[in-house]
Amino acid sequence: xxxxxxxxxxxxxxxxxxxxxxxxxxxxxxxxxxxxxxxxxxxxxxxxxxxxxxxxxxxxxxxxxxxxxxxxxxxxxxxxxxxxxxxxxxxxxxxxxxxxxxxxxxxxxxxxxxxxxxxxxxxxxxxxxxxxxxxxxxxxxxxxxxxxxxxxxxxxxxxxxxxxxxxxxxxxxxxxxxxxxxxxxxxxxxxxxxxxxxxxxxxxxxxxxxxxxxxxxxxxxxxxxxxxxxxxxxxxxxxxxxxxxxxxxxxxxxxxxxxxxxxxxxxxxxxxxxxxxxxxxxxxxxxxxxxxxxxxxxxxxxxxxxxxxxxxxxxxxxxxxxxxxxx
Amino acid sequence: xxxxxxxxxxxxxxxxxxxxxxxxxxxxxxxxxxxxxxxxxxxxxxxxxxxxxxxxxxxxxxxxxxxxxxxxxxxxxxxxxxxxxxxxxxxxxxxxxxxxxxxxxxxxxxxxxxxxxxxxxxxxxxxxxxxxxxxxxxxxxxxxxxxxxxxxxxxxxxxxxxxxxxxxxxxxxxxxxxxxxxxxxxxxxxxxxxxxxxxxxxxxxxxxxxxxxxxxxxxxxxxxxxxxxxxxxxxxxxxxxxxxxxxxxxxxxxxxxxxxxxxxxxxxxxxxxxxxxxxxxxxxxxxxxxxxxxxxxxxxxxxxxxxxxxxxxxxxxxxxxxxxxxxxxxxxxxxxxxxxxxx
Numbered sequence: 001x002x003x004x005x006x007x008x009x010x011x012x013x014x015x016x017x018x019x020x021x022x023x024x025x026x027x028x029x030x031x032x033x034x035x036x037x038x039x040x041x042x043x044x045x046x047x048x049x050x051x052x053x054x055x056x057x058x059x060x061x062x063x064x065x066x067x068x069x070x071x072x073x074x075x076x077x078x079x080x081x082x083x084x085x086x087x088x089x090x091x092x093x094x095x096x097x098x099x100x101x102x103x104x105x106x107x108x109x110x111x112x113x114x115x116x117x118x119x120x121x122x123x124x125x126x127x128x129x130x131x132x133x134x135x136x137x138x139x140x141x142x143x144x145x146x147x148x149x150x151x152x153x154x155x156x157x158x159x160x161x162x163x164x165x166x167x168x169x170x171x172x173x174x175x176x177x178x179x180x181x182x183x184x185x186x187x188x189x190x191x192x193x194x195x196x197x198x199x200x201x202x203x204x205x206x207x208x209x210x211x212x213x214x215x216x217x218x219x220x221x222x223x224x225x226x227x228x229x230x231x232x233x234x235x236x237x238x239x240x241x242x243x244x245x246x247x248x249x250x251x252x253x254x255x256x257x258x259x260x261x262x263x264x265x266x267x268x269x270x271x272x273x274x275x276x277x278x279x280x281x282x283x284x285x286x287x288x289x290x291x292x293x294x295x296x297x298x299x300x301x302x303x304x305x306x307x308x309x310x311x312x313x314x315x316x317x318x319x320x321x322x323x324x325x326x327x
Numbered sequence: 328x329x330x331x332x333x334x335x336x337x338x339x340x341x342x343x344x345x346x347x348x349x350x351x352x353x354x355x356x357x358x359x360x361x362x363x364x365x366x367x368x369x370x371x372x373x374x375x376x377x378x379x380x381x382x383x384x385x386x387x388x389x390x391x392x393x394x395x396x397x398x399x400x401x402x403x404x405x406x407x408x409x410x411x412x413x414x415x416x417x418x419x420x421x422x423x424x425x426x427x428x429x430x431x432x433x434x435x436x437x438x439x440x441x442x443x444x445x446x447x448x449x450x451x452x453x454x455x456x457x458x459x460x461x462x463x464x465x466x467x468x469x470x471x472x473x474x475x476x477x478x479x480x481x482x483x484x485x486x487x488x489x490x491x492x493x494x495x496x497x498x499x500x501x502x503x504x505x506x507x508x509x510x511x512x513x514x515x516x517x518x519x520x521x522x523x524x525x526x527x528x529x530x531x532x533x534x535x536x537x538x539x540x541x542x543x544x545x546x547x548x549x550x551x552x553x554x555x556x557x558x559x560x561x562x563x564x565x566x567x568x569x570x571x572x573x574x575x576x577x578x579x580x581x582x583x584x585x586x587x588x589x590x591x592x593x594x595x596x597x598x599x600x601x602x603x604x605x606x607x608x609x610x611x612x613x614x615x616x617x618x619x620x621x622x623x624x625x626x627x628x629x630x631x632x633x634x635x636x637x638x639x640x641x642x643x644x645x646x647x648x649x650x651x652x653x654x655x656x657x658x659x660x661x662x663x664x665x666x667x668x669x670x
Contacts, residue, residue: 078460080464124641124645128645128648128649129648129652130641130644130645130648131598131599131644133405133460134588134592134598134640134641134644135641135644137407137585137588137637137640138585138589138637138638138640138641138644139637139641140585140637141582141585141633141634141636141637141640142634142637142638142641144630144633144634145630145631145633145634145635145637146634148628148630148631148634149631153628250630255468258464258465258468261461261464262465265461271458271460271461272458301475301476301480303472303473303475303476303480304472304476305472306468306469306471306472307468307469307472307473307476308472309465309468309469310464310465310466310467310468310469310470310472311465311469313461313464313465314451314457314462314465314466314469317457317461318451318455318457321455321456321457
């Protein structure tokens with residue numbers, strides 16, 4: 001009897017896996033199609049090396065925090081504060097660069113600042129048991145006002161060329177270092193989320209928080225890990241952003257959270273938690289950046305970017321729901 | 328008759344803790360803000376400034392009412408897009424005015440637009456069943472983008488001075504929008520949420536969705552109308568805002584969503600639905616308006632003000648969570664005591 005049940009469970013699991021694989025394959029196919037269309041309709045502008053390399057750095061900038069955001073959303077949480085955190089890291093890094101601190105030290109400090117940002121969210125969510133959306137909404141405005149206070153109405157533009165070289169210009173052949181680094185990190189997080197204990201705990205929390213708690217799983221540690229790694233990855237994304245556009249303003253990074261959440265959600269992660277893969281989020285990041293690149297290449301008014309991103313989220317989730325109700 | 332309906336666990340001893348958990352944080356923060364702002368800018372509490380402050384609070388206060396209704400309905404209900412609906416309905420007003428519609432027709436257009444935007448949120452959330460956080464986060468950016476598209480990225484001005492009657496005039500020293508719009512809306516919503524059948528249905532959806540469904544309530548429909556109300560109220564706020572400055576601004580309301588949510592939570596609306604009141608929201612609006620107005624008088628940048636609002640949001644939700652878990656423990660203790668008394 002139990003053998004039959006186990007068999008049925010396995011079959012169901014296999015079907016579920018093949019379903020999610022099916023979604024990822026069709027997403028990838030859709031993207032290849034998009035790339036073909038973009039290459040054919042933009043008179044070579046899309047295929048120019050500078051555009052492709054910039055696109056790869058952009059994808060890395062979204063995919064890195066996307067890996068952390070996948071864990072956060074898989075734990076049935078959300079973090080809307082990362083745009084402001086990115087701004088805060090950029091300001092701190094910019095101020096260090098103004099004092100000629102070497103790039104490697106700044107990278108370290110940035111990672112610490114980002115990690116601390118994640119620790120604040122994680123502490124409020126785990127120790128005080130506050131709802132993630134409210135906590136991160138509050139931190140969004142708090143980090144933003146710290147950015148403003150640190151900048152004091154000015155802006156910072158003394159970002160050294162060495163950072164731009166490191167993140168954007170140099171690389172392994174055609175691939176920028178940012179992209180290579182992002183691939184490595186994404187593979188690591190994909191491994192953690194599927195094979196390591198802490199990754200599985202995160203998914204268990206997302207499926208059923210109470211069950212995970214009473215089973216004695218390290219709930220608080222796992223949630224803290226998710227928010228903390230998201231913070232660190234956001235900090236690295238901030239350095240990549242600085243490498244691309246060497247200007248820090250009061251609004252640096254605002255709206256960044258939407259791109260990352262869009263990537264994760266388009267990648268097939270349910271906002272309700274318990275499901276989702278890091279690799280899917282990478283595909284989501286590719287789609288988000290392809291669309292943003294298309295907006296630029298087709299010379300659409302930049303105002304449409306938010307509309308398009310919001311639309312992508314709604315369409316992707318509606319499609320996902322339709323598929324689920326078929327099953 | 329309806330007045331007699333109470334939740335089954337309510338007894339005088341326990342409602343004391345409920346009251347404390349609902350309003351304790353509000354009172355504490357109200358005191359802190361009053362003391363803080365009178366130190367920061369002693370002139371803020373003069374009567375003439377109170378009128379100016381209420382002008383400041385009416386628009387965000389209306390959006391906070393919408394937020395309260397949405398959160399009351401439960402099921403993870405939240406609306407992050409109220410500020411964007413405020414901006415988009417403003418620019419629709421402006422665009423219609425530029426297209427030579429009368430300014431009053433354009434105002435009606437803005438209200439219709441607000442309702443449509445709210446209904447769009449409601450459609451995705453209640454009909455398709457997509458979580459509200461995700462839908463309203465997406466529409467926040469979509470509506471903000473559309474506002475820029477409609478207005479072509481610039482402020483729209485050139486409204487006739489007569490249009491300023493909504494946002495600039497006052498009756499017997501009381502601002503027009505407070506007396507003629509905010510207070511009647513507040514009274515109506517207070518009635519609708521506490522005395523009318525809709526309010527009971529909304530609360531029941533927030534308290535116990537399954538029970539509501541078993542009682543024959545159309546849960547999705549009830550929640551849908553809360554989102555429409557949030558859109559309409561944002562549209563009303565948009566008309567007032569346009570009239571107040573005689574300018575339709577596509578970037579208006581960028582901080583309104585966090586302010587509206589903070590006001591709702593601070594006013595005692597339980598974030599998971601079912602509990603909350605229009606009067607609490609109105610009182611919390613006063614706190615945030617006082618904060619914003621005294622920061623303005625002291626010439627502190629609005630980004631810092633929004634940061635403080637974010638801090639208040641976290642403190643308020645913390646107070647709500649901590650006090651309600653304390654009151655639950657207290658209630659459990661009281662129940663155990665009663666049980667042992669009976670035994």
